[in-house]
Amino acid sequence: MRFLFLVLWGWSLLAWSAEPFTPLRLEPQPLQIRNAGAPDVALLCPRKGPSSVRPLAPPPEPTQIPDEDEVASALQDAPVASGLQPVRPVPAWPSNPARGWRIAVWGDSHMAAAFFSDQLQRKLAPADAPVSSRFIHAGVGHGGVRGLVRKTCLSGEWAREMAYAHADAASAPGPGMTSLVAKRPGATLALDLRDAQGQARHTSLQVLYHGEGAGNTQLAISVDGEAETLVSLDPQVGPGALALQTTAPLSTLKIRVVEGAFRFQGIKLSETPAPATLHMDLFAYPGATAAGWVRSDLSYLASWFTDQSYDLALIAFGTNEGNDPRFNETAYRDTLTRALGQFRQVFPQTQCVLIGPGDRGVRVVKSKAAKTSKKQAAQSKRSAKATSSAKLLKYAHIHAQIGQIQAEVAALHACSAWSMQTAMGGVGSAYPWARKNPPLMAPDLLHFTPAGYRELANIFLADFGLNPP
Template identity: 35%
Template sequence: MIESAGTFLSLSRNVCRFRLLPCFLLIPFSVTPVASADAAYDLPDLVCPSGARLAKGKHFPSVAAARAALRAPPEQSAGLGVIANPNALDDQRAKAAMLQSKAFSAAGRHPQQDHRNFQSLLDTKLARLFQPATDQDDSNNANLLPDSLASANPAPGFRRLGIWGDSHLASGVFVEELARRLALQGVSVGTSFIPPYMPRRGVRLPLRAFCLSDDWRFKGIFQADAQADTGPALAEMRSRGQAAASAQPTGSQQLGKASQSLASPSASATEAFLGLDLRDEEKQSDITALRMLYRTLQAPLELSIAINHQPERMIRFEEATEPSAVTKFLIEAEDGGRLSTLSIRVLSGELAIQGFEIDRELNPTLSIDTLAFPGATVNGWAQLNPSSLMSLIENRPYDAVILEYGTNEAAGDFDPSQYTEDLRQALTKMREVMPKVPCLLIGAPDRGSTDRVIRSQRATRSVRSGNFDRTLRLKASLIHKQVNAIQSRIGSQFGCHSWDWQQAMGGPGAAYRWARAKPALMSRDLIHLTADGYRQSAEVLAVKLGWGQSQTSSRASGAEAVREVPR
């Protein structure tokens, strides 16, 4: 193996169980290492090439809070009431959770409700199944072990929660509210996966920002005509096919079937480009490695990759894998360095990216991955190859799952029989991948029709005028009621519990009352909720799961809880 003091890129042609197995081809980069970990925080912002768009993302507040807790000296931590041994892992996570809850509270407005409703909304059976791990469960420092070893001896409660869904969850507001409730219970929350949803608008990603050229197209697995190999994102972003490499590499070094070299600066500006700013809002990063899930769609494939604004290096794949095969590409910094920015250009061939696994210096108590995008349906699960997904998440299995679908399935000509069959097929595949994990199905929220005049309490302007009768008014609502009933019936056959979102809102027709609420809880399209509506809905679910109230907050006066849902 060639030794170098620079940053390394590691290529894996197979999914490896243990990092030390000789299945990684190390491709050294001759770049100057960052002088210190903090130096990476001073890196400039992403600069998008001509024609690429810059978009903002958002981390959970816990990411910054956890890092702040690790940097806080003992005398500052004493005021938090959690200091014992400032170097202990449990104390670090406890401080992180405390700061995280404050960060969530400062992030925006949150609904409130009288605690008298807490016991009436709590589902004790569901709460037992969906009990997350706590810092006290981590006495063996399980998160410091390799993922494959830690999962073999799990502590009580789940540590990885996968939440799949559609546009209702894609904005991130709903899941962030769930995470906030967990933070109030002392559970530090983070993410372990970056899905490839950059080409889709309306999706909040766990990034500070990203750059994306127009040379990418988005493909959801639910649109596939046949069984598809996929990672947990159930989607991929595909680059536009490039001709043979226009860049003339210099100083090329051949390593097996792949080579790396300096990329020519004269490369075409039309090449597909993706830039990621992995830092949080404070320009700090605790990410030590990424594993890119990808497919080679057209060979030869050449990528130009740059880490932390260092010079680009070209990776050439001399052989193409089968187009359906999903493999992993390991990107890491040497000597424990952190990854702050990453840029990828496709010089030749065609690449499909299915997301990035994240390695951190300190894993949170609970990782929540939101795998939701607009237009998604449960058919994504019905179309996937379960053996492929099992192999890709084998070392990072999810030990709890939430599926939120139904709104898109109910649009158009809804066929209850076809939806029943699609859902049954999807849950069959899900159980092949995760046979014993706790499972919750979230049904479609209520939906109205914009053909009705809805007058605001603060103004007289209407959403839309037109003739309206009760049949049209409740048409979508009654279809959603069917969807939720089917989910409850079929889900129980696969050991999945159900949460009827529509019923939690007040039943069919509630969308109109939510639209008239002050502040409005339903958006003007009467399909999506407002940010306040999503927060309030998440509060109701959190209480049902037993996440709605911490021991500390229950003793404190003026503690936050769920506001009563308008009926």
């Protein structure tokens, strides 16, 4: 088995080097701002104007979690043989106490919620040990994205573009393969960059953006609510960075577009003076798929990471692919294979784990048997049973297929694979997880509660035998 693994490893290295690329050159533009460093600077978001009133839609028909006997019947009608490969442990962590462990997470809404990664941090780093992040990607401020900054304010006209769905975002991908685009001057982005304890720590950072080459983009930068500093961005095409240096640790940063086009790609924070025990960058975004890795320009994407290496990357996609009514196993396998090949070109030495989607259930219309005759109730029950196999386990079966494909493709690219669905107990496990007290599944039977994400993180750590250094 070990010989086979080495053969696959060597084959993968040859495949990754078949299409070499060179990261685009990134030369940060310096900007110095003198700030007073006032303590406890709060970020106040402007009030939103009144929204237009839309006519009320009719309330949806009430639904509920299917009865246990319905789920049991569905499982009996359509048993699933477990074909998932056993977990292959991640090799020993590189020993580098001078900088601590470095982990990157790319994924969809499951990872964007940050409850999973928060639990990893709690388990992998002592309570009093520093945990740092280097990147804040352009998904900041979007609903369902948390754990990046304390607070975000957006005003004016902005649009979000993702590499998996937008050609412009794919040709100029940010580190999270997400861009925040100002549609016209006056658009403002403000961030509270203090740590979890409310302390300002950074005196330097880089504002990452895409240079349009027009040479007329002008921004107004404000730190801690003080006077704005006007700056014209370098007239270059490609990845750009505005290297901000302050005289005192900054709490809040405000960026206002004065003139020209501005495609915000994120924030790159400076390394902290004291080495962190754990360093974790979260690049997840709701709705994202592995196609972002396929469509992104690698030379552009790699330019953000020339000075940033990772010990481990968690790649957690599959839920949104499985939700596509056109889902096809062959097409998904091809996309995932290409995505991992792209990832390996940017991070050839990084250990990686593919995280498959969790189990997914389907809510059913609440029974109205109490208002019908016994005969009607019996007919309704027989009808529900006839469709239960196809309906109640539809997405669960698709997720099982995705998990199997991920395990097979991961092995060909020297990655490990781990399935949230398998960790939960397999096909149909969403229903008992939803009935637990406290519930581990969210009411939509697709996402998890904070407790559910923490439980999955604990199982993940136990399965891989990951322990603090």
